[in-house]
Amino acid sequence: MKSGNSNLYRSLYKTKLTLLAVIAIVVGAALLLLSVWAEQQPGWELLSSAVVNDIGAALLTTGLVVIAFEYINREHGEEQAMHRLREVVAEQAPAIRDAVIQGFAFNANDLARVSSPETLDQVARNTLAIQLKDEELAHDVYSDLSKQVLRAPERWYDVDVSVSLDPWQDSPASGRGSMFVATVRWEYRVIPSQPVMRFSSVSQMQQYRELLDDPTTTGAWYFEPVNGLTAASPEAFELVQFTVNGEERRIRRSSRKSAQTYTVDTGVTPGGSEEVKLSYTYRVLIQRNSHLLALDFPRPAKGVKVSFSYGGSGIRYVHSLDLIASAQKARITKSPASVPKPSIELGFDGWIFPRSGVVFVWVLEDEMNVKPLEEATS
Numbered sequence: 001m002k003s004g005n006s007n008l009y010r011s012l013y014k015t016k017l018t019l020l021a022v023i024a025i026v027v028g029a030a031l032l033l034l035s036v037w038a039e040q041q042p043g044w045e046l047l048s049s050a051v052v053n054d055i056g057a058a059l060l061t062t063g064l065v066v067i068a069f070e071y072i073n074r075e076h077g078e079e080q081a082m083h084r085l086r087e088v089v090a091e092q093a094p095a096i097r098d099a100v101i102q103g104f105a106f107n108a109n110d111l112a113r114v115s116s117p118e119t120l121d122q123v124a125r126n127t128l129a130i131q132l133k134d135e136e137l138a139h140d141v142y143s144d145l146s147k148q149v150l151r152a153p154e155r156w157y158d159v160d161v162s163v164s165l166d167p168w169q170d171s172p173a174s175g176r177g178s179m180f181v182a183t184v185r186w187e188y189r190v191i192p193s194q195p196v197m198r199f200s201s202v203s204q205m206q207q208y209r210e211l212l213d214d215p216t217t218t219g220a221w222y223f224e225p226v227n228g229l230t231a232a233s234p235e236a237f238e239l240v241q242f243t244v245n246g247e248e249r250r251i252r253r254s255s256r257k258s259a260q261t262y263t264v265d266t267g268v269t270p271g272g273s274e275e276v277k278l279s280y281t282y283r284v285l286i287q288r289n290s291h292l293l294a295l296d297f298p299r300p301a302k303g304v305k306v307s308f309s310y311g312g313s314g315i316r317y318v319h320s321l322d323l324i325a326s327a328q329k330a331r332i333t334k335s336p337a338s339v340p341k342p343s344i345e346l347g348f349d350g351w352i353f354p355r356s357g358v359v360f361v362w363v364l365e366d367e368m369n370v371k372p373l374e375e376a377t378s
Helices: 002-039 050-106 108-114 117-132 135-150 205-212
Strands: 156-167 179-190 196-202 219-222 237-244 251-256 259-265 276-287 292-297 301-309 315-323 331-334 343-352 356-364
Touching (some): 156 292, 219 276, 237 251, 292 301, 315 331, 315 343, 343 356
Parallel strands (some): 156 301, 196 219
Antiparallel strands (some): 301 343, 315 356
16 A cells, blocks of 8 residues: 555656646747747837746756656666665664564554454464474464463452362261262452353263353353252252352252253343452262362463361361462462361462362271271181
């Protein structure tokens, strides 16, 4: 576009110059003719003076010289101008290059304004390849990061999760079918990407994995059918409370075979910049002999604290596993076993990406009294 404008301005300039030259020739010739005619007419001697003659000759000569110069110098002048331009560009190229790179490096808005998303992706991959000195690794790392973070509908901040584990009174105290009921409370800050939050419980692992990849799902829970209970049973999973900035929101439940879903209208308009604090609590049943509780993080989250309380549940010891891929280590704090409500707490200040999680694994007190197999059969 700029090149086209430059050619148009150059053509306009040449046209104006040629027009002025033609006008000068015509006026000069007219003055010379007028001077010759006046010499032959009585009373018109003033028009035949040397001044009129000289002016006419000057204009005619100037016009002819301009046209001749423009004709002769046109091709050579363009070559000379291009040569000067090349010299200037070659001389200033390093400074221009450094200025462009510095501008893009320190002003992300400028880079985003002049580049397409595809170009930005390529710039990021190339930069990462230079740092890692491995183009294939850089491509794979960036692609995985893009899928996990760039496509995430929202990001969570200051995530506080508390889990309280207690025996379920409607199940056997031990053995097959014995259950724990876990009361799980989440609280975090977020700019909601959608007005409705969805929480689902399913009894098929394939459905559970699909829900983890579903951006419209806030939370998903897998429940293995046992003792006549499925994921659709209210006892297996129940969303008991949901608040937005401390205000209670109505919870709706729907169920189908081996699955159930809870939905909550947050009352927040998506796509805005309003940050809210969400808090919700749900209860889930966990098989006592499964020996583990896993918490998944479906969104990128920064600043996470997870506490696990297991007093009075017959658990002798709990070990925590943080499935967080980061150079930064999580902080783990355990309370003394002698306190009435023993607990374990995990804290992480950095970013946690989707598909990360925390797992709590326990050893039961009554398992410590089981005799070894060879002793029991002797």
